[in-house]
Amino acid sequence: MAATSTNKQPLLVDHVMHRLVQTDSAAAAGQDIAGTNTAVVLVDGNQSDGCIIESIYAISRGGTEHTVNLYMSQSNDYLRPGEGIFVGSFKSSTAQGTVVEWEDAPKILAPVPQSGDTPTSDPSGKPLQFRALYLPKGFTLWVARQGNTVATDGPIVGAQGGWY
16 A cells, blocks of 8 residues: 555545435424434444445435435434534435435545546536545434424435445
8 A cells, every 4th residue: 555755544445334224204304403303323433433425315215305414413322403413415306216316415535537527517617526425433424304294205315435
């Protein structure tokens, strides 16, 4: 393994991670966690060195579009008001079985192949950049549908990446 001139090691993944949760009963009123919520743990990095999450997605189970909210917290037993930090959100599809990915993850520094490095849908000509969510050591990624009711067709939410 090569090191830089300052002897820093590259970020290496020890083993892969893939988690799925059902969101029928997972709900939070909005982006700010206030009062009670029933958010569920998607990735628990509380007892690990952290992980990189390359893909977060929702698989639709019915005809209702749900807004899926993502939160980070140092707690892994309950998403407490004042501790849960909103990370982002995306909407599930209305077509059963359709997969929708969270496209707004933070940009990362990993290089992108030069071939085709300008998206055709972006008229600005900005180069592509990979996206992923870094979950630091001691943090937990929570997921909840936006709302305060139990659903019968809440999407299945998944996260894929790797542990350090």
